[in-house]
Amino acid sequence: KQEVTQIPAALSVPEGENLVLNCSFTDSAIYNLQWFRQDPGKGLTSLLLIQSSQREQTSGRLNASLDKSSGRSTLYIAASQPGDSATYLCAVTGTASKLTFGTGTRLQVTL
Amino acid sequence: DTAVSQTPKYLVTQMGNDKSIKCEQNLGHDTMYWYKQDSKKFLKIMFSYNNKELIINETVPNRFSPKSPDKAHLNLHINSLELGDSAVYFCASSQQLSTGELFFGEGSRLTVL
Numbered sequence: 752k753q754e755v756t757q758i759p760a761a762l763s764v765p766e767g768e769n770l771v772l773n774c775s776f777t778d779s780a781i782y783n784l785q786w787f788r789q790d791p792g793k794g795l796t797s798l799l800l801i802q803s804s805q806r807e808q809t810s811g812r813l814n815a816s817l818d819k820s821s822g823r824s825t826l827y828i829a830a831s832q833p834g835d836s837a838t839y840l841c842a843v844t845g846t847a848s849k850l851t852f853g854t855g856t857r858l859q860v861t862l
Numbered sequence: 863d864t865a866v867s868q869t870p871k872y873l874v875t876q877m878g879n880d881k882s883i884k885c886e887q888n889l890g891h892d893t894m895y896w897y898k899q900d901s902k903k904f905l906k907i908m909f910s911y912n913n914k915e916l917i918i919n920e921t922v923p924n925r926f927s928p929k930s931p932d933k934a935h936l937n938l939h940i941n942s943l944e945l946g947d948s949a950v951y952f953c954a955s956s957q958q959l960s961t962g963e964l965f966f967g968e969g970s971r972l973t974v975l
Contacts, residue, residue: 785963785964787964787966792969793968793969794866794952794966794967794968794969795905795952795954795964795966796966797963797964797965797966800963838903840905842905842964848910848917848918848959849907849918849920850895850907850964851907852904852905852906854904855903
């Protein structure tokens with residue numbers, strides 16, 4: 752059974768800092784990995800999708816890497832802003848096309 | 863235009879009642895999903911449909927019955943509501959079943975009293 756863990760569970764940083772969020776998964780037989788953000792009371796917004804054959808994806812200040820063999824992914828956020836405050840979730844699509852979500856990292860970027 | 867829309871956004875009802883949540887996507891995607899987010903914010907898949915065909919049914923009680931009249935719609939009907947059904951239910955869609963990027967609706971918060 753696939754298990755997805757995110758560390759840290761919560762993070763508070765001052766504006767302007769670069770930061771890294773971690774995601775690990777137990778079964779490396781995945782089709783892809785996605786990073787989402789969820790704002791309070793809102794749905795999930797897809798940030799980056801990495802297919803199993805890819806090593807990383809970039810979008811603006813965000814960079815996500817994937818090391819399938821070790822079951823790890825990182826989301827790097829450069830020059831953080833207060834608007835980046837949200838919960839960040841990673842999710843992997845594995846066998847039977849099931850998407851398994853991590854527990855999330857709650858990020859607070861302070862002024 | 864909202865890509866994945868679900869209604870209602872909020873639903874408060876008594877135990878034992880039957881209720882439905884509707885979902886529509888205008889992205890032309892083949893696959894649609896229902897997810898449940900519990901009080902601890904953990905998201906878990908309930909169902910997925912591909913081209914109106916049920917693909918995943920993740921040990922959900924029989925009281926939950928999804929219906930997909932066409933590729934653009936996936937509705938969720940819940941019979942005999944229980945307190946433990948209180949959660950936020952998210953609809954999502956993707957172009958393909960395994961490799962597609964997921965797009966989520968805003969969620970439907972169900973409260974059972």
